[in-house]
Amino acid sequence: xxxxxxxxxxxxxxxxxxxxxxxxxxxxxxxxxxxxxxxxxxxxxxxxxxxxxxxxxxxxxxxxxxxxxxxxxxxxxxxxxxxxxxxxxxxxxxxxxxxxxxxxxxxxxxxxxxxxxxxxxxxxxxxxxxxxxxxxxxxxxxxxxxxxxxxxxxxxxxxxxxxxxxxxxxxxxxxxxxxxxxxxxxxxxxxxxxxxxxxxxxxxxxxxxxxxxxxxxxxx
Amino acid sequence: xxxxxxxxxxxxxxxxxxxxxxxxxxxxxxxxxxxxxxxxxxxxxxxxxxxxxxxxxxxxxxxxxxxxxxxxxxxxxxxxxxxxxxxxxxxxxxxxxxxxxxxxxxxxxxxxxxxxxxxxxxxxxxxxxxxxxxxxxxxxxxxxxxxxxxxxxxxxxxxxxxxxxxxxxxxxxxxxxxxxxxxxxxxxxxxxxxxxxxxxxxxxxxxxxxxxxxxxxxxx
DNA sequence: TCGGGTTTTAACGCTTTTTTGACGCCTCAA
DNA sequence: TTGAGGCGTCAAAAAAGCGTTAAAACCCGA
Numbered sequence: 001x002x003x004x005x006x007x008x009x010x011x012x013x014x015x016x017x018x019x020x021x022x023x024x025x026x027x028x029x030x031x032x033x034x035x036x037x038x039x040x041x042x043x044x045x046x047x048x049x050x051x052x053x054x055x056x057x058x059x060x061x062x063x064x065x066x067x068x069x070x071x072x073x074x075x076x077x078x079x080x081x082x083x084x085x086x087x088x089x090x091x092x093x094x095x096x097x098x099x100x101x102x103x104x105x106x107x108x109x110x111x112x113x114x115x116x117x118x119x120x121x122x123x124x125x126x127x128x129x130x131x132x133x134x135x136x137x138x139x140x141x142x143x144x145x146x147x148x149x150x151x152x153x154x155x156x157x158x159x160x161x162x163x164x165x166x167x168x169x170x171x172x173x174x175x176x177x178x179x180x181x182x183x184x185x186x187x188x189x190x191x192x193x194x195x196x197x198x199x200x201x202x203x204x205x206x207x208x209x210x211x212x213x214x215x216x217x218x219x220x
Numbered sequence: 221x222x223x224x225x226x227x228x229x230x231x232x233x234x235x236x237x238x239x240x241x242x243x244x245x246x247x248x249x250x251x252x253x254x255x256x257x258x259x260x261x262x263x264x265x266x267x268x269x270x271x272x273x274x275x276x277x278x279x280x281x282x283x284x285x286x287x288x289x290x291x292x293x294x295x296x297x298x299x300x301x302x303x304x305x306x307x308x309x310x311x312x313x314x315x316x317x318x319x320x321x322x323x324x325x326x327x328x329x330x331x332x333x334x335x336x337x338x339x340x341x342x343x344x345x346x347x348x349x350x351x352x353x354x355x356x357x358x359x360x361x362x363x364x365x366x367x368x369x370x371x372x373x374x375x376x377x378x379x380x381x382x383x384x385x386x387x388x389x390x391x392x393x394x395x396x397x398x399x400x401x402x403x404x405x406x407x408x409x410x411x412x413x414x415x416x417x418x419x420x421x422x423x424x425x426x427x428x429x430x431x432x433x434x435x436x437x438x439x440x
Numbered sequence: 441t442c443g444g445g446t447t448t449t450a451a452c453g454c455t456t457t458t459t460t461g462a463c464g465c466c467t468c469a470a
Numbered sequence: 471t472t473g474a475g476g477c478g479t480c481a482a483a484a485a486a487g488c489g490t491t492a493a494a495a496c497c498c499g500a
Contacts, residue, residue, distance in 0.1 A: 090329035
């Protein structure tokens with residue numbers, strides 16, 4: 001997951017970089033519009049944070065040029081709260097518009113929202129209730145405590161967390177964890193669901209079974 | 221294009237209705253959460269404007285219930301500018317969050333933005349009146365409530381929903397659900413039609429029999 | 441080669457689902 | 471009026487799926 005920040009103020013870039021890296025993003029920066037467009041072309045970020053007040057060209061212009069070839073989600077940052085500017089930005093294809101000064105937490109939430117819509121699942125921090133998975137390091141934390149998982153256990157749990165609350169079919173799980181040739185080996189799931197249930201014991205999470213269909217991670 | 225407004229203040233509803241109709245939307249209204257959810261089930265709006273301060277239930281709760289079976293774009297309206305509320309709303313699956321009082325033009329622009337994103341990838345879901353089937357998760361929802369179905373029940377109902385309103389012949393149903401070698405076992409259908417009728421009881425849907433021909437799912 | 445952790449396989453009793461069989465109703469035609 | 475065929479209903483029998491446990495096979499670093 002790569003995020004591109006296009007902003008001329010170094011303080012803002014630092015702040016955003018910290019927040020984004022905490023969420024697991026790889027961050028790239030640009031302090032000018034031209035440079036930002038180049039970055040977008042060469043590094044294909046998964047999301048762009050674009051300031052409207054750039055020294056070399058107008059932010060809306062940057063957005064228009066970008067939209068000629070890319071549909072990457074773009075969140076606009078701006079000091080200007082003028083309605084005409086906002087409308088122009090949305091017209092040009094912005095996904096959201098946030099005024100400075102902004103709340104970092106809200107910004108991250110809005111980022112997730114537009115990425116969710118874009119279809120590219122926000123894989124930076126898999127989370128379901130008190131359970132947090134770190135896809136990069138294959139680590140898990142439950143209620144802040146480290147949770148030891150074998151690779152197979154992790155893979156299965158990750159799959160369940162990705163669709164937390166919803167049923168994931170037996171085939172989907174088996175394909176994702178053991179590969180397509182294991183689609184019929186549903187006894188694997190019984191064994192590993194059992195392992196995970198023991199490790200999730202005492203938390204608010206439950207792995208429920210829908211007979212003949214699949215499994216579901218549920219928060220009680 | 222249909223928009224659903226869920227808000228208890230009639231002035232707000234009037235204002236939004238005018239703005240939306242000017243944009244060419246068909247508008248539906250609800251002044252309570254329960255009613256809003258029902259509207260969403262029956263009329264499948266293309267976008268929802270949801271006020272958080274409803275008299276009967278919390279707006280975030282409405283959103284959660286909605287998200288159990290629908291991925292329609294939702295824009296939150298709220299008088300509250302608290303960060304925690306915003307975060308909860310985004311967490312629950314909101315697409316945007318606007319504080320009252322709002323600019324109508326900006327609201328329309330934001331609406332366009334989230335709808336633009338939504339149009340990108342359409343989900344495949346079977347529907348017949350108040351019944352929604354999700355083929356990916358093998359889940360069913362009736363009037364927004366989860367409906368528990370066994371694999372065979374699901375397969376049969378899916379077949380009926382695919383041809384909702386039309387007669388499906390005995391052979392077609394048996395082939396689709398039990399396989400070609402079961403074409404003569406019309407007995408199965410009587411048993412399972414019975415199961416489904418019980419589960420659909422109280423809804424507007426009926427499974428009707430055409431003697432000697434087949435079955436038909438009808439909305440009354 | 442050994443030892444540990446991990447994955448796979450196997451076996452048991454249990455629950456849920458599917459199949460089967462039985463019975464009574466209704467309709468239609470002889 | 472009566473009997474045959476299709477239908478709805480119920481419930482028991484059979485099958486399939488599940489949870490659990492433990493042992494066997496596997497893998498990898500020491």
